[in-house]
Amino acid sequence: MRPLLLGIESSCDETAAAIVRGGRDILSSVVHSQAAMHALYGGVIPELAGRSHLQKILPVIDEALDQAGVRPADIDAVAVTTKPGLIGSLLVGVSAAKGWAWVHGKPLVPVHHIEAHIWAATMEHEEGASAELWPCIALVVSGGHSSIYRCDSPTAFVELARTRDDAAGEAFDKVAHLLGLPYPGGPSVSRLAEEGNPRAYDFPRYRAKDGGLGFSFSGLKTAVLYKVRGESQGGPLPPPEAIPDRADLAASFEQAVCDVLVEQTLVAARREGLRTVLIAGGVACNRRLREELRRKAERVGVRVLMPSPAYCTDNAVMVAGHGAVLLAEGRTAGLGLDAL
Numbered sequence: 001m002r003p004l005l006l007g008i009e010s011s012c013d014e015t016a017a018a019i020v021r022g023g024r025d026i027l028s029s030v031v032h033s034q035a036a037m038h039a040l041y042g043g044v045i046p047e048l049a050g051r052s053h054l055q056k057i058l059p060v061i062d063e064a065l066d067q068a069g070v071r072p073a074d075i076d077a078v079a080v081t082t083k084p085g086l087i088g089s090l091l092v093g094v095s096a097a098k099g100w101a102w103v104h105g106k107p108l109v110p111v112h113h114i115e116a117h118i119w120a121a122t123m124e125h126e127e128g129a130s131a132e133l134w135p136c137i138a139l140v141v142s143g144g145h146s147s148i149y150r151c152d153s154p155t156a157f158v159e160l161a162r163t164r165d166d167a168a169g170e171a172f173d174k175v176a177h178l179l180g181l182p183y184p185g186g187p188s189v190s191r192l193a194e195e196g197n198p199r200a201y202d203f204p205r206y207r208a209k210d211g212g213l214g215f216s217f218s219g220l221k222t223a224v225l226y227k228v229r230g231e232s233q234g235g236p237l238p239p240p241e242a243i244p245d246r247a248d249l250a251a252s253f254e255q256a257v258c259d260v261l262v263e264q265t266l267v268a269a270r271r272e273g274l275r276t277v278l279i280a281g282g283v284a285c286n287r288r289l290r291e292e293l294r295r296k297a298e299r300v301g302v303r304v305l306m307p308s309p310a311y312c313t314d315n316a317v318m319v320a321g322h323g324a325v326l327l328a329e330g331r332t333a334g335l336g337l338d339a340l
């Protein structure tokens, strides 16, 4: 059976719904981004996020059904992100999913946001359908997470490494702020970095003292801060036009992040004896990261699977897709389902 799933995602600042058949065939994907609203404040305001989800969730679900040309009766199950995320945001999606499932008499499938991001990396590739893909390594880099997992199957993951402080996306967002660039920081830093020299500044690359796996981005962020401030270390940040070599700073910062992400991921693959790497999460949109990982992985005979950029950032395709895998394992939930 290739079940038809409605997926719902509202864990942070995207309200999304999608229709996917058999975990892989994308019939529709609707994403309402709140980025413009949060940009006014330089970051996500949880209260505003929850309210916006509430306004958008039902129209977004209806649009996903319309675009796919399916009726509620055609749907086999409703998958929804239940964790992790902002609680006020998650609750909107979970409540909508429960209501929809109850009204239409469909089973509910709770989905873990990070596991869904990982599944997204397999969806658009023929090899992604093969059972031989597993076990593999996954690098998840988003606004809230920077971790490396050993994935023994699409539903069995062991975390091998995580960040000690900021997530990679968070570091991009904070450095964007230092450079006077708009939120979300990843795309704006990355755009400016295209014009800069990635070797202009030798920013620190974190390595754990015990030789273990792990990330840390706070030292890197502080190093950028010192360069931005120059001689005057106190007081407010200088205006963008007063920051010399802004593009070089952006490019050198981006290079430092990419270097540690790529190196640690390939070390994890080598230590685990695995030859496939998946990358996912918003930062996986980053062009330099995609190119460098591909290039360096190829050199050591490691295959890399990644989602197209639209399915790296938060979306519901990954939720509907992974939901089908969970449904096949009978992992449904009742109306007592809660957000975490």
Ligand code: KG4
Residues within 6 Å of the ligand: 012, 141, 142, 143, 144, 145, 168, 169, 170, 172, 173, 184, 185, 186, 187, 190, 281, 282, 283, 284, 285, 286, 287, 312, 313, 314
């Ligand atoms: O996966 P995602 O949409 O939401 C979370 O689950 O956090 O990731 C959002 C993060 C933000 O921090 C954003 O700045 C970052 O992904 N991001 C990027 C790029 N596009 C988005 N970071 C670096 N380069 C990009 N092109």
Ligand code: ZN
Residues within 6 Å of the ligand: 113, 117, 142, 143, 281, 282, 313, 314
């Ligand atoms: Zn995410």
